[in-house]
Amino acid sequence: MWLLAASASLLPAVLLLSSRYRGEAAALWRRAAAWLLGLLRGRVCVRSTHAFVFTNCTHGKVHSVLETFDLYTKTHPSASVGPQIGELLDEVVGRLRPLLVLELGMHCAYSSVRLLRLMPPAGRLITVELDPVTADLGEEIILVSGFKHSQFQVLACSSAEAISNMPSHLEPHEKTGAGFSLVLMDHDPEQYLPDLLSLERQQLLCPSGCSLLLVKRDQRSAGLGRVLDHIRGQADRYSVTRDLQVLTEVFYRTDGLTARST
Numbered sequence: 001m002w003l004l005a006a007s008a009s010l011l012p013a014v015l016l017l018s019s020r021y022r023g024e025a026a027a028l029w030r031r032a033a034a035w036l037l038g039l040l041r042g043r044v045c046v047r048s049t050h051a052f053v054f055t056n057c058t059h060g061k062v063h064s065v066l067e068t069f070d071l072y073t074k075t076h077p078s079a080s081v082g083p084q085i086g087e088l089l090d091e092v093v094g095r096l097r098p099l100l101v102l103e104l105g106m107h108c109a110y111s112s113v114r115l116l117r118l119m120p121p122a123g124r125l126i127t128v129e130l131d132p133v134t135a136d137l138g139e140e141i142i143l144v145s146g147f148k149h150s151q152f153q154v155l156a157c158s159s160a161e162a163i164s165n166m167p168s169h170l171e172p173h174e175k176t177g178a179g180f181s182l183v184l185m186d187h188d189p190e191q192y193l194p195d196l197l198s199l200e201r202q203q204l205l206c207p208s209g210c211s212l213l214l215v216k217r218d219q220r221s222a223g224l225g226r227v228l229d230h231i232r233g234q235a236d237r238y239s240v241t242r243d244l245q246v247l248t249e250v251f252y253r254t255d256g257l258t259a260r261s262t
């Protein structure tokens, strides 16, 4: 009898607990499902973009590759940045003529091709992609565009890993050189600040001037807010040169006392 009474008195607590955990479990499940769906969608999108561009472009012709990408993004949802950011990239690369460029987040390689197309012949692009399948497909698109392995390198790993091992990926003359004069960040915004701090720490940003392009796929991202706070708090080194809805351009230099070479 006392057992029944005891369990009856416990019942409300048990019910309360199980309903609370049910709520949490459901929320957790919803988050996991959304993440998985995003991942699958990303992959499917990269695969179908790749198939469309690979079969429909003229191999060896960079203009045809970019046109085919644009045709695809006009008619399909796509992970590539599209012509609006593409034109901004053209303008920045044309102005800076960078010899060493870092791209974090390669996606379908649209921006990689766009960057390579206007870089000086001696320039080199290092592009980082976390997903190994995406990295392989992207590399194929860069080769199809007519670029050689001497002009670019694809690193299939996390951005943090790529940056911390960067010296081993650089050519001898790049190791003693000025570092990156253009960095395009289009990966996980949560990584923007830690990666920027790591690039600073390792002195990989060209001290006489480096353009940072931060792609804003999600305006409300907390990571984006954090990196912009850091940049605005270091006015001696950073200045925001362009703040658009899709992208923020930041100029970095640490030898501000010497005359501008340009």
Ligand SMILES: *[C@@H]1O[C@H](CO)[C@@H](O)[C@H](O)[C@H]1NC(C)=O
Pocket: 048, 051, 052, 053, 055, 056
């Ligand atoms: C090539 O383009 C055509 C028409 O623009 C399209 O229907 C076809 O699906 C594309 N090929 C691939 C493999 O996506």
